[in-house]
Amino acid sequence: MIEKVNMSINLGDLRLKNPVMPASGTFDLYEDNHLPYDTKILGAVITKTIFLEKRLGNPPPRICESTSGLINALGTPGEGVEYLIKKKLPVFQKANQTVIVSIGGDGAKEFKLLAERLDKVEGIAALELDLSCPNNEDNIIIAKDEFLTEQTVAKVKEAFTKPIIIKLSPNVNDITKIAKAAQRGGADILSLINTLSAMAIDIKTKKPVLGNKIGGLSGPAIKPIALKMVWDVAHTVDLPIIGIGGISNSEDAIEFLLAGASAIEVGTAALINPSVMLEIIQGIEQYLVQQGYSSIEEIIGLAFK
Amino acid sequence: MIEKVNMSINLGDLRLKNPVMPASGTFDLYEDNHLPYDTKILGAVITKTIFLEKRLGNPPPRICESTSGLINALGTPGEGVEYLIKKKLPVFQKANQTVIVSIGGDGAKEFKLLAERLDKVEGIAALELDLSCPNNEDNIIIAKDEFLTEQTVAKVKEAFTKPIIIKLSPNVNDITKIAKAAQRGGADILSLINTLSAMAIDIKTKKPVLGNKIGGLSGPAIKPIALKMVWDVAHTVDLPIIGIGGISNSEDAIEFLLAGASAIEVGTAALINPSVMLEIIQGIEQYLVQQGYSSIEEIIGLAFK
Amino acid sequence: MYQVDAKVINQTEVIENHFILKIFAPEIVKKAIPGQFVMLSAWSQRDPLLRRPFTFNRIFCKEGSFELLYKKVGKGTEIMSNLKTSDQVSLLGPLGNGIKFTQNMKRIAIVSRGIGVAPMLAIVDSAKEKGIEVYAYLSAATENLLLRKEEIKEKAKLIYITTDDASLGAGGKVTDFLAQTLIDTKMDAVYTCGSKRLKNHIESLKETYGFKAWVILEEHMACGIGACKGCICRAKKANNHQDRYLLVCKDGPVFPVDEVEV
Amino acid sequence: MYQVDAKVINQTEVIENHFILKIFAPEIVKKAIPGQFVMLSAWSQRDPLLRRPFTFNRIFCKEGSFELLYKKVGKGTEIMSNLKTSDQVSLLGPLGNGIKFTQNMKRIAIVSRGIGVAPMLAIVDSAKEKGIEVYAYLSAATENLLLRKEEIKEKAKLIYITTDDASLGAGGKVTDFLAQTLIDTKMDAVYTCGSKRLKNHIESLKETYGFKAWVILEEHMACGIGACKGCICRAKKANNHQDRYLLVCKDGPVFPVDEVEV
Numbered sequence A, B: 001m002i003e004k005v006n007m008s009i010n011l012g013d014l015r016l017k018n019p020v021m022p023a024s025g026t027f028d029l030y031e032d033n034h035l036p037y038d039t040k041i042l043g044a045v046i047t048k049t050i051f052l053e054k055r056l057g058n059p060p061p062r063i064c065e066s067t068s069g070l071i072n073a074l075g076t077p078g079e080g081v082e083y084l085i086k087k088k089l090p091v092f093q094k095a096n097q098t099v100i101v102s103i104g105g106d107g108a109k110e111f112k113l114l115a116e117r118l119d120k121v122e123g124i125a126a127l128e129l130d131l132s133c134p135n136n137e138d139n140i141i142i143a144k145d146e147f148l149t150e151q152t153v154a155k156v157k158e159a160f161t162k163p164i165i166i167k168l169s170p171n172v173n174d175i176t177k178i179a180k181a182a183q184r185g186g187a188d189i190l191s192l193i194n195t196l197s198a199m200a201i202d203i204k205t206k207k208p209v210l211g212n213k214i215g216g217l218s219g220p221a222i223k224p225i226a227l228k229m230v231w232d233v234a235h236t237v238d239l240p241i242i243g244i245g246g247i248s249n250s251e252d253a254i255e256f257l258l259a260g261a262s263a264i265e266v267g268t269a270a271l272i273n274p275s276v277m278l279e280i281i282q283g284i285e286q287y288l289v290q291q292g293y294s295s296i297e298e299i300i301g302l303a304f305k
Numbered sequence C, D: 001m002y003q004v005d006a007k008v009i010n011q012t013e014v015i016e017n018h019f020i021l022k023i024f025a026p027e028i029v030k031k032a033i034p035g036q037f038v039m040l041s042a043w044s045q046r047d048p049l050l051r052r053p054f055t056f057n058r059i060f061c062k063e064g065s066f067e068l069l070y071k072k073v074g075k076g077t078e079i080m081s082n083l084k085t086s087d088q089v090s091l092l093g094p095l096g097n098g099i100k101f102t103q104n105m106k107r108i109a110i111v112s113r114g115i116g117v118a119p120m121l122a123i124v125d126s127a128k129e130k131g132i133e134v135y136a137y138l139s140a141a142t143e144n145l146l147l148r149k150e151e152i153k154e155k156a157k158l159i160y161i162t163t164d165d166a167s168l169g170a171g172g173k174v175t176d177f178l179a180q181t182l183i184d185t186k187m188d189a190v191y192t193c194g195s196k197r198l199k200n201h202i203e204s205l206k207e208t209y210g211f212k213a214w215v216i217l218e219e220h221m222a223c224g225i226g227a228c229k230g231c232i233c234r235a236k237k238a239n240n241h242q243d244r245y246l247l248v249c250k251d252g253p254v255f256p257v258d259e260v261e262v
């Protein structure tokens, strides 16, 4: 056993017992299937992005592997918010005391309606706004536009009393501009990055591999890109940051903390190794002890201090 | 031996005997060192991006490895254009009949001066404009701005009589907008992509690994991102495209051709396997034969036809 | 579901590019049901990145071991093909829904093509154990691709075989043989894997003879545990004519033939 | 420069995490000079991505083989440490500039610390061949880290050893022993590797005694052939006070001690 260090962290009003949580859309819970670890150890749990209404999602194939990466074109399928509230939330709330709900929508109005509905629901610690799902070819991507971002965040902020996390897209000129727009809109926390637009072509069929033709790249391949964006945003915007992108072990997680992230989300790596988040929590604790720190807060942003 | 297929391709007025060439900055020639293959077999050779004046480049470390990627922060070191003309060009011209010179500069004016100077030099088949080198933190990146791109391209076009290739940066909202700007400016050919902004942090020193702190990501990791951008540009702009990004074997190269590229450049993969371009040329030939095509042109853009 | 590092007992290349890999994993075996699968990784670096899914070809409860029967088709199976005795692999499993024999079942049929035989031997073994009669209908391109033929023959009441080149068996469609049998023999359940054509034939025979029929599906998988929603197949349109997708890893991989489109 | 797939003759772990890897590569060996290096890959997937650079520790011309002496420090050397006889590795080499003995050389010294001894044995071998006397000055943290001590002792006229824990030798600085020797013994050339401190001491001794002195440098490398411009070291400011960088792979890895800063 290793000595205890203080792993708890405050993202504004969102208090987490440790900085490690799953990334939206790469984590789900069912009554029957138990993961090979106790989900109570996680800093929080996050639902797949939910829309107001039921969504079918994209036709198969929805995923394909690239070199050290995963390309997905899910199209955010889902049963809609009412189903989430009735069926999924109870399972998530049983699994962890801190439940974050990820919401999506076409346009600010839909986001606001969702926020209003969820504001009435008990046991939601925060919302994460997926402004950046790059999978649906026709979807306008709010996260690429400063005005739309500010407007959407503002509308949600009016409607929802607890903290809101704004998830940023990497497919932009300058992510710090969008981050500032989110801050103007009233963002409490920023999370980045979502997937990078990507695709694969099957040289036998001579057609795109994915049913949706284009998708989003995640996994170890994108980690250096995500880290740079977290670094940039941490330098320019004074909001707590959740780092996301290719994090596959505690070393990766620590890089993001040193770059200025106060917490991290794990996506693709947890699809491959379901107990990776447990390993990351333990690895961070060990690192803090070895390096002689007594709390996680001490290392946040150290790389540019 | 395999049957002969027509591997030659015209990029506007730039005729290549095959579509495979090195990527700028990842290939160099010296009198003494001979590569493990005959560089005459290449479609063309390309110099490292040259500036008007001598440039020291960034302090070490300049490179570090990421998962299936390479992060570099070279800062485009070089001896300046006169040295290039006197010392390097002759070596390149001996190595291949088609020599492309990559030029860089801070602002349109410098680009124009370079173009004027090089227009007077014999035996340069085309210029590649590196508008996108993301390594120098302070550098304004022309390739991120439609106006600057159009203006710079126009100035070079006035000054240089042979074809000009505009190399695009992936670190943008919408690469097709920049591609159109380049076309308005008078681009003959587009090449994409350059590296993606990225970084790594050493968790022992708790500082960025690279001397320049931030760098650019290349290699297999970025291939799905590059392919998607080539696909997008091929759909929107009616100019020949040179596909670049993570191409490591003939299958990768063929994906780019199917996505709409008329030729490809190989960077990082050739650093690791110097003879990879020979393997790619042979692999494409075999593919064409197996698939019953008689010329490379037949497969360009097939994935969206 | 367990996540374990398991030791390779042995591996043999049965015919070119086709391997039987035997693995010792008692926890997983204790819960394993024919038709279920494991997500396997035999690589510690990130290329390849994802685990690979493989169905139980044979389950040895007493030994606490199981066998996979797989074909070398790419990166992952290439690496797997080099596995030697006492090498380690990482496993997630058992995953998905296996087959369920009901009390009153007396006779079942298995119908597979090529590598689609992979889940069938496990089904045959467990049917045999429960005293259920098995009729086996196997097809393949050539005789040597009729994998596990002997093991199945040994346990099956009857075995029908066809090869495209008629190198063995009568040639023609295995489902025609099944149709023959059905005229005078009642099947309680039919299981098929490995061919869209077979699945559809069996579906139409089901209309006529009203047996239970199941198909075992494959789809590209990132997680195998219902987390990524990547592994979908299209559900047969219900009366409300609404499009619906099912998760192969979670709702399957064993599906009633008339509930999914392939 | 050659690009070849070469077979591993054998590998031994000399002490914990330190390995001697013997490889058969006649083309490369034919051209190899002590101080030069190879870029090695023992992986066919893309993680790790880059080759790893290793200096010739020993060159066996007649056999057409060479040995590397390396320390396991990360991903690549981890994979290398599992290489077995007749496994294949991919090599680029010989690369860089090796050492050059001039006619009139009678006596040289090698001064290294820890794994920095790697290039030294090859230098000793070739000096011996040419009838040049070798004085060896080896330092390490502990005795067991004095790698290749025996082989060097066997060929050196004199060998001085220190360990930080004084478990062997007198402790103290090897360069002090060198200084001692220099008082009454003329060195034609001194070669050092593995320690910035050693390099600087030798540089100052050079001022006094005016021998030729060379340092063998390491820097992260992507290509090893002068293509990527990644592997730079800072050149000593010349009179014109201009900053200049040199490529370790192309201008080195052997540099005159007073031409580079470390």
Ligand SMILES: Cc1cc2nc3c(=O)[nH]c(=O)nc-3n(C[C@H](O)[C@H](O)[C@H](O)COP(=O)(O)OP(=O)(O)OC[C@H]3O[C@@H](n4cnc5c(N)ncnc54)[C@H](O)[C@@H]3O)c2cc1C
Pocket: A065, C037, C048, C050, C051, C052, C053, C054, C055, C056, C068, C069, C070, C071, C072, C073, C074, C075, C076, C077, C078, C115, C118, C119, C217, C218, C219, C220, C221, C253
């Ligand atoms: C539930 C299930 C059970 C399976 N059982 C077996 C079995 O017992 N024996 C057997 O030989 N094969 C089986 N397969 C198919 C097997 O998973 C693939 O052949 C294998 O993943 C190929 O990996 P690769 O890296 O060698 O090929 P690659 O083509 O390099 O794989 C690239 C990617 O595509 C995926 N992929 C490729 N082919 C398939 C496929 N047919 N189905 C699903 N994903 C695929 C891989 O998982 C990987 O993510 C099963 C598939 C599923 C879904």
Ligand SMILES: Cc1cc2nc3c(=O)[nH]c(=O)nc-3n(C[C@H](O)[C@H](O)[C@H](O)COP(=O)(O)OP(=O)(O)OC[C@H]3O[C@@H](n4cnc5c(N)ncnc54)[C@H](O)[C@@H]3O)c2cc1C
Pocket: B065, D037, D048, D050, D051, D052, D053, D054, D055, D056, D068, D069, D070, D071, D072, D073, D074, D075, D076, D077, D078, D115, D118, D119, D217, D218, D219, D220, D221, D253
């Ligand atoms: C010319 C030259 C000769 C060398 N000869 C030897 C030798 O004979 N014996 C020996 O033990 N080591 C030698 N090294 C160092 C050796 O190359 C590194 O220890 C090795 O690359 C580490 O790889 P890794 O994947 O195990 O470590 P990792 O840390 O996982 O490597 C990550 C990246 O950093 C690079 N890297 C890490 N350490 C070094 C280093 N010290 N120098 C250069 N690049 C490094 C790797 O090449 C890789 O690109 C030499 C280096 C150079 C430049």
Ligand SMILES: Cc1cc2nc3c(=O)[nH]c(=O)nc-3n(C[C@H](O)[C@H](O)[C@H](O)COP(=O)(O)O)c2cc1C
Pocket: A023, A024, A025, A026, A048, A049, A070, A072, A074, A076, A102, A130, A133, A167, A193, A194, A195, A217, A218, A219, A220, A222, A244, A245, A246, A247, A265, A266, A267, A268, A269, C228, C229, C230
């Ligand atoms: C299969 C899959 C589904 C995803 N679905 C969502 C989603 O519904 N909402 C969202 O905000 N992000 C979604 N993402 C993006 C991830 O949350 C995460 O931002 C991205 O994958 C980068 O992290 P990673 O490299 O750790 O996976 C999804 C990613 C994957 C791989």
Ligand SMILES: Cc1cc2nc3c(=O)[nH]c(=O)nc-3n(C[C@H](O)[C@H](O)[C@H](O)COP(=O)(O)O)c2cc1C
Pocket: B023, B024, B025, B026, B048, B049, B070, B072, B074, B076, B102, B130, B133, B167, B193, B194, B195, B217, B218, B219, B220, B222, B244, B245, B246, B247, B265, B266, B267, B268, B269, D228, D229, D230
């Ligand atoms: C070490 C290194 C140096 C580079 N230097 C240049 C350069 O000088 N000019 C330029 O336009 N691109 C430069 N690039 C970018 C490459 O030309 C190429 O666009 C990028 O690496 C993507 O291709 P790849 O994945 O095949 O390497 C450099 C890339 C690397 C890795």
Ligand code: FES
Pocket: C220, C221, C222, C223, C224, C225, C226, C227, C228, C229, C230, C231, C247, C248, C249, C250
């Ligand atoms: S494979 Fe992830 S949901 Fe089925």
Ligand code: FES
Pocket: D220, D221, D222, D223, D224, D225, D226, D227, D228, D229, D230, D231, D247, D248, D249, D250
């Ligand atoms: S390693 Fe590429 S130039 Fe030296």
